[in-house]
Amino acid sequence: MPEKGGRAVCFVxxxxVFLAGDGDSWIGFAQCQLRSDYVEGTQTCPVGYLEGIYVELEYRRRGIAARLLDACEAWAAEQGCTEFASDAEISNRVSRSFHKSMGFTEAAEIVHFAKKLPGFQSGSGDKDVIS
Structure with missing residues (x-):
């Protein structure tokens, strides 16, 4: 991994968050966190969780994403986690293939639902009650 990568640049x-760089350019990142809520397919708490990972197209298939994931997993282990999880859109074949190649197993396929609640305006960011 280029010199800018390989260590966390932000702990909150x-x-x-781990970054990968090439010269003066950032080419990838991985964001992970500890989750204490229920995580599909896991048995422990907290669980390390990959919230997002991305590598610029021209840098893919060079092991950069794998090293970013390794950094996330190592960080989670340092925090006391014994399990690590992630998610991907059902239709995102590239992400699902990457996860499987990194040793993840599919735990579940979930469909999320959402709806607007009556009585609230939307659009401004502030929710005003309509009488």
Missing amino acids: CREA
Whole structure:
């Protein structure tokens, strides 16, 4: 991994961000955190969780994402975690393939639902009660 990568650049409470760089450019990142809520497929608490990982297209398939993930997993282990988890959109074949190649197993396929609640305006960011 280029010299800018390989260490956390930001620790906020129970979260870490790792960056990969090439010269003066950032080419990838991984964000992870500790989760104490229920995490599909795990049995312990807290669980290290990969919230996001990205490597610029022209730098892919060089092991950069794997090293970023390794950094996240090492950080989680240092925090006392014995399990590490992640998620991917059902339709994101690239992400699902990456996860499987990194030793993850699929724990579940979940569909999320959302709806607007009556009585609230949306759009401004502030929620005003409509009488």
